Amino acid sequence: MKCGGTAISKRGRTCRCRPATERLILMRGLVVRAAAAAVVSGLCLPAAAQALRDSIRPTLEYRVKAAYLYNFLLYVTWPEEALDGSNSPLVIGVLGDDPLGTALDEVARHKRAKGRGIVVRRFESWQEDTRCHILFVPRTVSRATLTAVVQRTRGSPVLLVGETPGLATVGAPVNFYLDVDRTIGFEINVDATAERNLRVDARLLKLARIIKGPSQDGGNG
Amino acid sequence: MGRNSTVGVARIVAASCLLFHALFLGQTFASAQSASSSVYHTGYQDERPADAEPAEAEASKDKDDKDKDDKNKDGKSKARDDLLGMDIEQLRRVSVAPALEEVVTTVARQESTVGRSPAAIYVVTSEMIRRSGARTIPEALRLVPGLEVAQRDANKWAISSRGFNRIFANKLLVQIDGRTVYTPVFAGTYWDVQDVVLEDVERIEVIRGPGATLWGANAVNGVINIITKSAKDTVGLYAQGGGGTEERGFSTVRAGGCQGDLAWRAYGKWFERDGGVDAAGPAFDDWRQKRGGFRTDYTPNCHDTITLQGDVYAGTSGTTFFDFTPEEMQVQGFNVLNRWRRVIDDDTDWSFQVYYDVNDRAETVLFQHVEVFDVDFQHRFPLGRRNNLIWGLCYRRVKDFLEPSSPPAILFFPPDATRSLYSAFIQDEVTLREDALYLTFGTKLEKNDYTGFEVQPSIRLLWLPSRRQAVWGSIARAVRTPARTDQDAQVLSSLSGEPAVFGPSPDFHSEELIAYELGYRAQPAKQFSWDISLFYNVYEDLRSRRLVGTIPGPPEIPLFTLFNDSRGDVYGVELACKYEVTPRWKLTGWYTFLQLALKTPPFPPQGVDAAAVVEGSSPQNQVFLMSSWDLGHRVEFDLMSRYVDSLPGQSVPEYISLDLRLGWRPSDELELSVVGQNLLDSKHLEFGNVDAKPVPLVEVQRGVYGYLTWRR
Numbered sequence: 001m002k003c004g005g006t007a008i009s010k011r012g013r014t015c016r017c018r019p020a021t022e023r024l025i026l027m028r029g030l031v032v033r034a035a036a037a038a039v040v041s042g043l044c045l046p047a048a049a050q051a052l053r054d055s056i057r058p059t060l061e062y063r064v065k066a067a068y069l070y071n072f073l074l075y076v077t078w079p080e081e082a083l084d085g086s087n088s089p090l091v092i093g094v095l096g097d098d099p100l101g102t103a104l105d106e107v108a109r110h111k112r113a114k115g116r117g118i119v120v121r122r123f124e125s126w127q128e129d130t131r132c133h134i135l136f137v138p139r140t141v142s143r144a145t146l147t148a149v150v151q152r153t154r155g156s157p158v159l160l161v162g163e164t165p166g167l168a169t170v171g172a173p174v175n176f177y178l179d180v181d182r183t184i185g186f187e188i189n190v191d192a193t194a195e196r197n198l199r200v201d202a203r204l205l206k207l208a209r210i211i212k213g214p215s216q217d218g219g220n221g
Numbered sequence: 222m223g224r225n226s227t228v229g230v231a232r233i234v235a236a237s238c239l240l241f242h243a244l245f246l247g248q249t250f251a252s253a254q255s256a257s258s259s260v261y262h263t264g265y266q267d268e269r270p271a272d273a274e275p276a277e278a279e280a281s282k283d284k285d286d287k288d289k290d291d292k293n294k295d296g297k298s299k300a301r302d303d304l305l306g307m308d309i310e311q312l313r314r315v316s317v318a319p320a321l322e323e324v325v326t327t328v329a330r331q332e333s334t335v336g337r338s339p340a341a342i343y344v345v346t347s348e349m350i351r352r353s354g355a356r357t358i359p360e361a362l363r364l365v366p367g368l369e370v371a372q373r374d375a376n377k378w379a380i381s382s383r384g385f386n387r388i389f390a391n392k393l394l395v396q397i398d399g400r401t402v403y404t405p406v407f408a409g410t411y412w413d414v415q416d417v418v419l420e421d422v423e424r425i426e427v428i429r430g431p432g433a434t435l436w437g438a439n440a441v442n443g444v445i446n447i448i449t450k451s452a453k454d455t456v457g458l459y460a461q462g463g464g465g466t467e468e469r470g471f472s473t474v475r476a477g478g479c480q481g482d483l484a485w486r487a488y489g490k491w492f493e494r495d496g497g498v499d500a501a502g503p504a505f506d507d508w509r510q511k512r513g514g515f516r517t518d519y520t521p522n523c524h525d526t527i528t529l530q531g532d533v534y535a536g537t538s539g540t541t542f543f544d545f546t547p548e549e550m551q552v553q554g555f556n557v558l559n560r561w562r563r564v565i566d567d568d569t570d571w572s573f574q575v576y577y578d579v580n581d582r583a584e585t586v587l588f589q590h591v592e593v594f595d596v597d598f599q600h601r602f603p604l605g606r607r608n609n610l611i612w613g614l615c616y617r618r619v620k621d622f623l624e625p626s627s628p629p630a631i632l633f634f635p636p637d638a639t640r641s642l643y644s645a646f647i648q649d650e651v652t653l654r655e656d657a658l659y660l661t662f663g664t665k666l667e668k669n670d671y672t673g674f675e676v677q678p679s680i681r682l683l684w685l686p687s688r689r690q691a692v693w694g695s696i697a698r699a700v701r702t703p704a705r706t707d708q709d710a711q712v713l714s715s716l717s718g719e720p721a722v723f724g725p726s727p728d729f730h731s732e733e734l735i736a737y738e739l740g741y742r743a744q745p746a747k748q749f750s751w752d753i754s755l756f757y758n759v760y761e762d763l764r765s766r767r768l769v770g771t772i773p774g775p776p777e778i779p780l781f782t783l784f785n786d787s788r789g790d791v792y793g794v795e796l797a798c799k800y801e802v803t804p805r806w807k808l809t810g811w812y813t814f815l816q817l818a819l820k821t822p823p824f825p826p827q828g829v830d831a832a833a834v835v836e837g838s839s840p841q842n843q844v845f846l847m848s849s850w851d852l853g854h855r856v857e858f859d860l861m862s863r864y865v866d867s868l869p870g871q872s873v874p875e876y877i878s879l880d881l882r883l884g885w886r887p888s889d890e891l892e893l894s895v896v897g898q899n900l901l902d903s904k905h906l907e908f909g910n911v912d913a914k915p916v917p918l919v920e921v922q923r924g925v926y927g928y929l930t931w932r933r
Binding site: 059060061063064067068070071075106107110111143146147164166167169178179182184185203209210212213214 | 304305307309310312313314315316317322323324453454456479480481482520522523524526564566
């Protein structure tokens with residue numbers, strides 16, 4: 001609510017400025033206009049964009065998590081049927097409010113994995129078509145939804161990545177946790193990855209806290 | 222305290238110059254090394270044998286692609302995060318939370334952060350303990366700003382916060398995993414039987430100042446919470462063994478595993494410590510103990526965690542404490558604790574905890590058998606948009622059996638007793654302004670069998686001017702309730718060579734504190750954080766002794782009992798900072814000042830100034846510096862130095878100590894360490910005896926030990 005308020009007041013201020021700028025441009029003719037445009041576009045716009053970008057730059061925690069997601073693309077092998085064609089992109093999905101923001105956009109913009117491009121898709125709700133290779137579920141997502149998503153993606157080749165304590169135990173393949181030394185660790189539920197036909201590289205497993213279960217027939221309580 | 226102050230200051234200056242010189246040289250060396258080779262940074266994974274997994278090969282190929290991509294596109298996006306260029310192993314080591322965001326639970330009985338805690342809190346992490354080379358909990362507590370940790374002999378410590386230090390420092394509450402280890406018989410902590418596998422400690426949280434609103438009576442001057450890791454975090458094998466001159470030998474083995482929802486660990490440890498030296502030669506204070514225990518954490522779903530843990534120990538602690546005749550005191554005990562915690566959502570949870578704790582101490586002067594049974598419930602929930610409420614109930618039953626020696630030296634009336642404690646607390650955190658201003662207030666209400674009802678309220682205000690700063694202030698009341706020894710004990714002792722009898726003292730009631738605190742903490746840069754706290758404590762009804770009559774003779778023996786005739790003010794400053802000079806060199810330092818001004822009726826009437834003894838039992842000035850430096854990715858060099866002011870009340874001169882540790886990891890699984898303790902002198906005195914009983918003073922000796930640690 002507080003954030004919304006700030007944004008509106010910022011926009012208000014920009015609106016008030018615009019007539020003044022236009023008046024200036026009209027008065028000084030073409031050369032001045034060109035110069036002004038150059039100055040505005042060359043200095044102000046990138047600066048403003050940069051400022052805006054910095055202001056919504058994800059926290060270090062989420063920049064690390066975004067980097068992890070990129071690494072998961074490298075160290076997890078998806079089954080053939082999950083990849084349409086040889087050069088279709090790999091998709092990272094985010095459910096609900098996305099805390100990864102620009103950190104994930106940077107991954108998509110600058111990185112490639114397995115010789116493929118990377119695409120980010122953001123989903124409002126888990127009921128829509130959430131087809132992707134990695135699905136990140138932030139901790140802001142309610143527990144009921146979490147359980148539903150785990151259930152729904154069970155058996156399909158989706159690397160569900162959560163950050164809610166206990167999520168790996170109920171069947172999410174990967175779950176982040178804040179380690180005692182304030183680093184970010186991750187749990188891998190090896191039963192869940194096997195069930196989803198995902199092969200996890202040994203190098204990744206070595207760094208992970210290994211979780212097993214729940215058993216196939218067991219519900220999720 | 223002005224004795225030899227010039228010499229003292231000169232010594233501090235010389236020592237710190239030396240220290241900084243050494244550190245500066247070290248720093249230059251370190252940067253030279255890192256410049257010459259960047260392999261150090263990536264750490265251990267480079268030497269890992271290439272796994273034969275096909276995916277591995279593919280992954281590495283991709284990584285090469287990625288690196289090429291990086292080079293091609295670098296021109297376009299210079300400002301890009303270098304996190305994306307990191308190896309997964311490097312990523313695993315990135316610390317995401319600044320120092321102020323360290324998680325703590327002691328201040329609010331729920332997870333919060335140091336930066337958001339309106340109290341003088343300090344956290345000792347497991348990494349700090351490992352780097353310090355500490356073998357015991359008291360040694361680990363030496364890292365905490367302002368805590369007075371004085372080693373009385375090889376197995377006894379006097380540990381207190383903000384004054385009133387004694388062997389039985391009775392104003393400091395100590396807990397291990399939610400189990401209080403404050404002895405209900407002698408009011409204090411038997412440090413010789415408090416032990417854990419230090420590797421399994423997640424963190425030690427220490428609050429200086431009152432914490433009675435949440436934790437109850439006796440949390441007057443401080444609370445120490447030792448929190449061990451969840452069994453989920455200790456999967457694998459761990460073994461450690463070593464020995465040396467003072468630490469004669471020690472070994473620890475721990476195994477942990479995880480099956481589905483159930484994680485477990487079990488450990489066994491043993492140690493033997495050499496005694497110190499007193500005026501007559503070797504003191505009889507050697508110390509041997511073996512201990513075993515387990516912990517299981519069961520997480521059937523994402524809401525519940527059920528923890529079951531227990532320990533059992535037995536050992537001997539050499540002592541000459543009550544009597545000149547040396548003896549081997551036998552100690553043994555066990556405890557079992559069960560906790561069920563349910564998290565409903567981010568703001569709502571409850572937990573229910575039960576524990577049973579049995580301790581036996583057999584010394585010539587007294588045999589003690591103490592059983593504690595405790596049930597505790599707490600519930601947290603939001604009320605409206607601004608209030609975060611936490612409340613709880615607790616019942617504790619203490620059953621003891623105290624058998625005197627014959628002829629008796631200390632008698633309890635009655636010799637066996639069962640005492641109950643009922644308590645409740647409620648605390649509300651009001652968000653006055655989101656992320657800026659918080660008001661916390663609450664109270665503990667408890668009923669004990671000695672003094673009836675006790676109310677211990679507190680009010681705290683927290684202001685966050687920015688994300689990197691916090692200002693807090695608090696006013697709190699706390700009481701130290703009587704223990705068995707205060708009301709029920711009769712000590713047959715002597716005074717200036719003449720026999721005298723002390724107690725029982727049925728009129729002794731609670732000691733009271735009203736504390737005013739103010740604090741500020743800030744993290745002006747990512748690498749640097751500091752905090753300062755000021756406090757002013759007003760004590761009423763402090764313990765004193767009064768001559769009440771004589772026991773008809775011949776000879777006539779004077780009879781003294783305990784009263785609450787003493788009072789006083791204590792104030793001080795505590796300053797601490799952490800500085801990460803480079804990612805591989807961290808400095809931690811603190812300075813504390815403490816002044817006690819007590820008014821106590823002279824005791825005995827003709828003699829000792831009782832106030833001066835208590836005032837002079839805590840160091841006025843303390844300075845601490847710790848440097849943790851990675852000489853390469855496999856070699857660690859740590860230095861700890863302390864200056865502790867003189868204790869005139871104990872006839873203990875000031876001293877500077879220096880501990881060094883050198884650690885080497887030849888492989889991922891193996892670690893070799895050599896530690897030198899108290900290197901500056903062959904022996905020094907840290908504590909006398911506050912009650913001025915004629916017992917031998919034991920000096921702490923220089924010690925060197927080495928050990929091997931294996932983790933898998």
